[in-house]
Amino acid sequence: MQKLGDFKLPHFFNYPPYFTLQPVRDTREKQAQLWKELILDYCRSQKIFVIGLEEDFPLFTNPVIERTLSHEARQVFLSALVSEGRAEWMDKGHKKCLILWLRIQDWADCILNFVKENGLEDSVMTVEEIRSGIESRGTELAGIDRTVLTRALRLLEQKGKATIFKGTSADDEGVKFSA
Amino acid sequence: MAGKWLPSVHLTGSGRPVFLPGEVECFLLSSVDLESEENPNLPPFKSGLLILTTHRFIWIDESNGYGVAIPLASVVHAYPPKKSIKSMFSSPRVRIQINGHGLEVGFGSTGMITLVLRGKNDPEAFFGRVWDVMRSRAWENEVEKPGPSDSKAASSGGRDGLSSGIRMAGVSGILRKEQEMWESTDKSLQDAFQDLNALMSKAKEMVTLAEKMRQKLLSGPTQDAGPNDEEMGSKQEMQDWLLSVGIVSPVTKESAGALYHQQLARQLADFVKVPLERAGGMIALIDVYCLFNRARGTELISPEDLLQACALWEKFDVPVMLRKFDSGVMVIQNKAHSDEEVFARIKTLVLKPDALRRGISPSDAAMTLGIAPALAKEHLLTAESKGLLCRDISPEGFRFYINLFQDVDPNDIYTVKDRGLFSSWFSVVTASG
Structure with missing residues (x-):
């Protein structure tokens, strides 16, 4: 199983479409759900509280299949966390996001x-x-x-x-x- | 049907008449009645489409899908519309005198038929064309030489020589004949291009030539096509030729006037049947435009004409329809065409091990499905919108994968279920290292 530091990654991390923002609504909802779980899991295990959208974030890149989440996709998935109360934007420009893996x-x-x-x-x-x-x-x-x-x-x-x-x-x- | 006192004509599936060999449309009029002058008891044919061809008057009832014809060969004389004060207030009438021996039903030896032109037509122009056509006596030419290849057959030892002497049989024979024909075609072309008038007078000859070729190709390749590659190749080539010939009597603006788009729509519906079948039930509008114009020879139509003709299909009972994809790409498809079948084929394709690993591109799908890449992409996008596929955009390009998102439990993102798409994907990906 692939790892990021000491963090165990799920298998679908190597599924290329996981890194492309899906345009079809149902598919995108499912994709966002998987990203939300993974972001919370990862932040909790690594004690990460803030994700900067414009900085490199290891979870958003998979060097094995050479895929990276686009800026838009990051914003969509983090916004999904925000709407569930599991994250908060720290600025109006949505450049930094506070992750609440515990509320x-x-x-x-x-x-x-x-x-x-x-x-x-x-x-x-x-x-x-x-x-x-x-x-x-x-x-x-x-x-x-x-x-x-x-x-x-x-x-x-x-x-x-x-x-x-x-x-x-x-x-x-x-x-x-x-x- | 009772009251059919004139011989009926065959109509195509879309309501166009089936033409005789060498027959060309010259003029079309809508809302025309046919009445028998001597015998008013014969019920008149009311308000139909009248087509003047080089061989016949054809009258078609478009709503009920039947038609009758008067061969020009049996027309003795045609009388022009009367010019009188009285006629200014009624519909113009063209009267034709008929020698009824050729016409079976309810007709004496001679008789008069009146064509009542009720539509907004130009009766003078129509009558002018009637005269032209009568004078050219095109129907007699065909009678004199019934076999399309008589003269040629005679020079190579008669028709019976086909099987014995020179190798004129089979595919190679046809190809050789074709070669000869092309040579004479080439000569006709050179003649034709000398000036525009000459070209116009050659137009019918060109059409006849094309029709002859088609007949020959249709009858030829089946008889002894061997399994070897060369013959398969030429068979393929021949099928391509087949596509490029075929419209004997193109509907032109000149001949059809306001009825142009309606007739074009019907003709197009007949024409697309073969290419549609070859393309698996769906074909891009652009491809149809090219094929159709190629078949029409010199009477090209504009893209707008094509679009209008396709739009008219909704009003007619034809087996084809115009479809516009979300992306704006337009295609012609059989009404019976089902997306489900295409999806099933796409699904088989994306579940192959290699496609599970690397996805498929529109051109991969195009090759497997045997359709144009642009069309394949439309199919993939439709399959995506149905949740069957999902996309992967990377510097390597735009690829599609089977949709696995539905197959992962969001509450347990680390486990791979024993069955289902996700596990088959997983086993293929891990096997490849």
């Missing part, structure tokens, strides 16, 4: 679990600590995108499960979790 709600649950497991209720952490601290190493939270993390924390704050303290710079924002 914000799921990320919030993930943080709560993390807090529980490490007995961090009622204690204060910096946001940066959650991303790269010793406790989060080896969990899904390690290396989480800052925007995604901040939005998950905001959601917790709304639900009264966390309080965010503004620091002097973005780096030392603090969070207090409540039980």
